[in-house]
Amino acid sequence: MLRASSFLLGIVATIVVLVVGGFLYLRLGLMNPRADAPVNPIEEAVLGPAMDAAVSRHALPLVNPLPPSGATLASGMQLYQQHCALCHGDPAHQNAILAQSLYPRPPQFLSQAPDMPEAENFFIVAYGIRNTGMPAWGTALNSQQRWQIVTFLTHMGNLDPALTTRWQNLAQAPPNS
Secondary structure, eight states: OHHHHHHHHHHHHHHHHHHHHHHHHHHTTOSOOOTTSOOOHHHHHHHHHHHHHHHHHHSOOOOOOSOOOHHHHHHHHHHHHHHTHHHHOBTTBSSOTTGGGSSSOOOOTTTSOOOSOHHHHHHHHHHOOTTSSOOOTTTTSOHHHHHHHHHHHHHGGGOOHHHHHHHHHHHHSOTTO
16 A cells, blocks of 8 residues: 555656756746747657647637639739748748748648648638737638638649749749739
């Protein structure tokens, strides 16, 4: 009996030490705050899945009201290029210009296609992700525009040749042209 309680006490003490140690590590400023620092593998292993789980839990089970028509994809492509490509990449900048300046690094969608359900992507576009560079576009873009971006994200890997060419040209054009 004494042996079992000592074992449990050891587990509790270990947990307390880890929690207090983690708190002090953060509170005393020992964590490197630089956004251009290499990504910490422990943070990546813990926070990435935690963010995925949180989005999955909080996103409403919405159904995309827009068909993946040429017009919807073209509008989504234009909006993506205006608002998303600087961080998530485009055909001219497969490693986005700002990607290495943000922490955690934003996914590069040309090499790492969005794999979340559309409702979760809509949630992220609308509400952003705190403590990252992902802004909440819910106040800047209306619902239809957000769904156009989501539709484009879902289908960006299999665009028809004409739309692909149009995107390549748009990506190579100077900003605001």
